Amino acid sequence: MKKKITIAIDAMGGENAPKKNIEGLNFFLSKNKSNNDFIIHLYGDENVLKKEISKFNISNDLIKIVHTEAVVSDEESPLTAVKNSKNTSMWNSVKAQIEGGADISLSAGNTGVLLVISRMILKMMKDVSKPALAGLWPSKKGMSVVLDLGANIECDDKNLVDFSEMGAALYKSIFPNQKPYVSLLNIGSEEIKGTEMLKKAYLKLKDLSNENNFLFNGYIEGNELMDGNSNVIVTDGFTGNIALKTAEGTAKFLVDNLKKSLSENIFSKFSLIFSYFSLKKFKSKIDPRKYNGAIFLGLNGPVVKSHGSTDSIGFYHSIDLCYKIIKGNLMGQIRNNLNHLDARE
Amino acid sequence: MKKKITIAIDAMGGENAPKKNIEGLNFFLSKNKSNNDFIIHLYGDENVLKKEISKFNISNDLIKIVHTEAVVSDEESPLTAVKNSKNTSMWNSVKAQIEGGADISLSAGNTGVLLVISRMILKMMKDVSKPALAGLWPSKKGMSVVLDLGANIECDDKNLVDFSEMGAALYKSIFPNQKPYVSLLNIGSEEIKGTEMLKKAYLKLKDLSNENNFLFNGYIEGNELMDGNSNVIVTDGFTGNIALKTAEGTAKFLVDNLKKSLSENIFSKFSLIFSYFSLKKFKSKIDPRKYNGAIFLGLNGPVVKSHGSTDSIGFYHSIDLCYKIIKGNLMGQIRNNLNHLDARE
Numbered sequence: 001m002k003k004k005i006t007i008a009i010d011a012m013g014g015e016n017a018p019k020k021n022i023e024g025l026n027f028f029l030s031k032n033k034s035n036n037d038f039i040i041h042l043y044g045d046e047n048v049l050k051k052e053i054s055k056f057n058i059s060n061d062l063i064k065i066v067h068t069e070a071v072v073s074d075e076e077s078p079l080t081a082v083k084n085s086k087n088t089s090m091w092n093s094v095k096a097q098i099e100g101g102a103d104i105s106l107s108a109g110n111t112g113v114l115l116v117i118s119r120m121i122l123k124m125m126k127d128v129s130k131p132a133l134a135g136l137w138p139s140k141k142g143m144s145v146v147l148d149l150g151a152n153i154e155c156d157d158k159n160l161v162d163f164s165e166m167g168a169a170l171y172k173s174i175f176p177n178q179k180p181y182v183s184l185l186n187i188g189s190e191e192i193k194g195t196e197m198l199k200k201a202y203l204k205l206k207d208l209s210n211e212n213n214f215l216f217n218g219y220i221e222g223n224e225l226m227d228g229n230s231n232v233i234v235t236d237g238f239t240g241n242i243a244l245k246t247a248e249g250t251a252k253f254l255v256d257n258l259k260k261s262l263s264e265n266i267f268s269k270f271s272l273i274f275s276y277f278s279l280k281k282f283k284s285k286i287d288p289r290k291y292n293g294a295i296f297l298g299l300n301g302p303v304v305k306s307h308g309s310t311d312s313i314g315f316y317h318s319i320d321l322c323y324k325i326i327k328g329n330l331m332g333q334i335r336n337n338l339n340h341l342d343a344r345e
Numbered sequence: 346m347k348k349k350i351t352i353a354i355d356a357m358g359g360e361n362a363p364k365k366n367i368e369g370l371n372f373f374l375s376k377n378k379s380n381n382d383f384i385i386h387l388y389g390d391e392n393v394l395k396k397e398i399s400k401f402n403i404s405n406d407l408i409k410i411v412h413t414e415a416v417v418s419d420e421e422s423p424l425t426a427v428k429n430s431k432n433t434s435m436w437n438s439v440k441a442q443i444e445g446g447a448d449i450s451l452s453a454g455n456t457g458v459l460l461v462i463s464r465m466i467l468k469m470m471k472d473v474s475k476p477a478l479a480g481l482w483p484s485k486k487g488m489s490v491v492l493d494l495g496a497n498i499e500c501d502d503k504n505l506v507d508f509s510e511m512g513a514a515l516y517k518s519i520f521p522n523q524k525p526y527v528s529l530l531n532i533g534s535e536e537i538k539g540t541e542m543l544k545k546a547y548l549k550l551k552d553l554s555n556e557n558n559f560l561f562n563g564y565i566e567g568n569e570l571m572d573g574n575s576n577v578i579v580t581d582g583f584t585g586n587i588a589l590k591t592a593e594g595t596a597k598f599l600v601d602n603l604k605k606s607l608s609e610n611i612f613s614k615f616s617l618i619f620s621y622f623s624l625k626k627f628k629s630k631i632d633p634r635k636y637n638g639a640i641f642l643g644l645n646g647p648v649v650k651s652h653g654s655t656d657s658i659g660f661y662h663s664i665d666l667c668y669k670i671i672k673g674n675l676m677g678q679i680r681n682n683l684n685h686l687d688a689r690e
Contacts, residue, residue: 140598150532153540187495187586195498195583222590226598235587238540241532242584243591245567250595253485253571254631258603261620261627268623275607275616282606286599 004039005326006103007319008096011044012071012089014108014308014315018044021108022052024315029062031320038323041102043068043089066100068092071109074308078112082120085113094121097301103326106293106318108306115151115296115305122299127338130155131298132163133237133305134170135244136291136321141228145171145180148234149294150241157200160184160234164205165337166297167232168214173328174321175231179215183230185239186219193219197236213340251286289314293321302330349384350671351448352664353441356389357416357434359453359653359660363389366453367397369660374407376665383668386447388413388434411445413437416454419653423457427465430458439466442646448671451638451663453651460496460641460650467644472683475500476643477508478582478650479515480589481636481666486573490516490525493579494639495586502545505529505579509550510682511642512577513559518673519666520576524560528575530584531564538564546579558685596631634659638666647675 009025011018025040032038039062042049046067053063070088072081085091090109094117096102107114115133124131134147147167152159168180184201186194191202202219209216217230222243225233235243262268272279284290288307292314296303302325306318354370356363370385377383384407387394391412398408415433417426430436435454439462441447452459460478469476479492492512497504513525529546531539536547547564554561562575567588570578580588607613617624629635633652637659641648647670651663 138598140601153532185587187498187583187590222587222592223594223597225591226594238532239584239587242530242567242580242588245532246570246588246591247567247595249568249571250592251599252568253483254596254599256485257630258627261623261630264623264626268620271616271618271620271623273616275613275620278606278609278613278616281609282603285602285606 002037005037005323006039006041006101007322007326008041008043008093008100008102008105009319010090010093010105010107010109011042011049012068012109014306014310016311017108018049018052020310020312020315022049022056023312024319025063026056026058027312027316028319028323029058032323037327038062039064040319041066041093041096041100043093043096045069066092066096072113074110076110076113078116081113081116085117090114091117091121094118094303097122104302104304104322106304106306106322108308108310108315108318111305111308114303118296118299118303122301122303125298125300125334125338127341128162128166128298130159130162131296132166134167134295134297136293137225137233138286138291139226139228139231141231143175143291144225144228144231144233145174146225146233146235146240146244147297148237148240149244150237151296152237154238155197155236157197157204160197160201160236161204161208161341162298163234164214164232165341166334167234169333169337170295170297170325170330171232173325173330173333176328178231180232181217181230182209182214182232182234183217183220185222185225185233185235185243187221189219189221208340213337248288290317293318295321295325297334347382350382350668351384351386351446352667352671353386353388353438353445353447353450354664355435355438355450355452355454356387356394357413357454359651359655361656362453363394363397365655365657365660367394367401368657369664370408371401371403372657372661373664373668374403377668382672383407384409385664386411386438386441386445388438388441390414411437411441417458419455421455421458423461426458426461430462435459436462436466439463439648442467449647449649449667451649451651451667453653453655453660453663456650456653459648463641463644463648467646467648470643470645470679470683472686473507473511473643475504475507476641477511479512479640479642481638482570482578483631483636484571484573484576486576488520488636489570489573489576489578490519491570491578491580491585491589492642493582493585494589495582496641497582499583500542500581502542502549505542505546505581506549506553506686507643508579509559509577510686511679512579514678514682515640515642515670515675516577518670518675518678521673523576525577526562526575527554527559527577527579528562528565530567530570530578530580530588532566534564534566553685558682593633635662638663640666640670642679
């Protein structure tokens with residue numbers, strides 16, 4: 001019998017935990033009734049979790065609770081995390097990849113602490129110089145992968161090449177029928193534009209580009225992030241984080257203004273009746289919960305970070321992402337892509 | 346008699362020039378009928394310009410045409426610009442600040458060439474290490490200034506301090522009744538976050554912050570760019586350009602999706618009748634033409650770059666920006682702020 005996909009969830013991490021975590025899990029289970037190739041390991045206080053679980057009709061065959069009392073606090077600093085967070089639900093859900101047979105770990109808790117302890121417990125992959133945080137980004141053609149979103153504020157060309165190989169592997173694991181088109185984020189599309197680091201990475205990626213691993217699309221500018229012509233967009237963690245937050249802020253600004261406009265008088269309010277379903281579809285298309293879940297790449301096992309403030313639907317999407325990633329053989333894809341680097345040397 | 350504000354316009358630069366330039370000028374003149382404190386110098390082919398001008402009722406007292414035959418081509422590279430663009434309408438409109446009594450120059454032509462020849466003709470201000478490109482950005486509370494948007498891909502802490510002083514001066518010249526609140530764009534708001542360059546600039550700005558020049562608000566993240574709590578946002582040119590383009594791309598993505606949603610069926614189309622005025626107001630609030638015009642700061646005279654592809658309304662906003670900047674005594678404000686730096690040393 002094939003081993004089941006095992007997802008280790010920190011059930012106590014994030015706002016409104018464990019309520020939203022269990023609600024999200026229930027949603028995931030009801031969406032995957034016909035799949036019996038997975039099992040969920042829940043890390044947290046057994047009594048509390050059992051109480052939440054009892055609200056739903058969840059089969060005991062699909063889950064396993066691993067009792068863990070301590071929880072990482074939101075105030076915990078990454079500097080003292082290793083000392084203070086041992087044997088918390090977060091720690092144990094990551095450790096589950098070493099000791100508990102888990103394939104992937106998911107937490108909505110403290111981001112800084114999760115990055116530090118994941119790196120400590122899982123260790124970096126051989127030949128990867130820096131790990132990266134990758135996220136999903138909506139585009140005209142579907143969804144793209146963007147990395148690094150903030151794990152490394154300073155990078156060199158070697159890091160950007162690693163990120164490209166890992167990002168392409170991630171994209172292939174989530175979208176097995178699509179080809180990864182890699183681009184470097186820059187301030188112009190001509191070959192002479194940008195920093196020395198980018199120019200060096202550009203030449204290396206041009207050289208490495210091939211049908212089996214990824215196809216290199218050159219540079220793109222910020223306004224092309226969402227046009228979908230490239231679906232793996234690579235940048236350093238500082239720039240990636242600024243781009244991500246700027247996009248979030250811009251979307252919020254526009255949607256707030258639109259809401260205000262559409263409720264400012266009786267006529268516009270009336271118009272909402274007629275546009276209700278269309279606006280609902282619009283809202284669904286740009287719903288950030290659908291893109292919830294940043295993937296920590298470059299360690300000897302994948303860790304997914306859910307937004308702390310997301311709700312049960314957002315948490316469901318993170319669980320679904322974990323499931324897809326493992327089903328799509330992320331670690332195998334990464335190893336394959338990194339071998340491709342070795343072969344070249 | 347006080348000298349009139351003299352705006353030198355490259356009437357031949359940008360798409361659809363000189364048609365949109367003259368239409369935009371006409372719009373500016375009709376909005377400023379009661380002001381007689383300015384004169385517009387137009388650089389371009391006299392016959393062509395006269396023909397465009399004759400379409401409107403423009404008084405000869407308000408404009409002066411300076412005949413210039415050559416035009417900078419869109420394909421011209423910044424590298425060969427100095428050799429090839431002498432005596433073009435762009436060159437002469439910048440040179441007008443040295444020889445023609447102009448206070449400010451405006452062009453919608455080739456950006457790279459404009460930056461290079463402006464720097465060559467006007468020279469850098471004493472004590473400014475690098476010039477910067479500043480732009481206007483919509484916010485919840487009105488408008489902010491963001492710089493650098495791409496003049497310098499690599500910066501140090503001294504540059505960021507210069508940009509803060511110049512950006513604050515620009516903000517005060519455009520909004521004389523407001524106080525400039527300066528922030529550095531970063532990937533976290535805690536003092537320990539970010540690059541070494543940012544940390545050094547942070548300490549210097551904290552020290553320089555005062556009621557007369559600017560008030561330092563610390564770090565902000567990308568999602569706070571539009572909340573208006575800081576109205577002068579400072580970053581290096583690489584990050585600023587990525588943030589600007591990402592915001593533009595996100596806005597386009599959302600508005601395109603919204604349009605598609607609101608025209609997808611008969612009900613949503615019907616709703617447009619009732620929401621027409623509200624959506625018009627929404628559109629106007631986020632209309633990029635209102636923010637058209639990037640200001641090149643740090644030279645011995647201000648140069649404004651209009652988007653090449655904007656229309657006459659966008660070009661009007663750039664002329665209006667030039668007028669406001671000079672009325673608000675930009676150069677005096679910059680010198681005053683830079684003296685503030687000297688005083689400290």
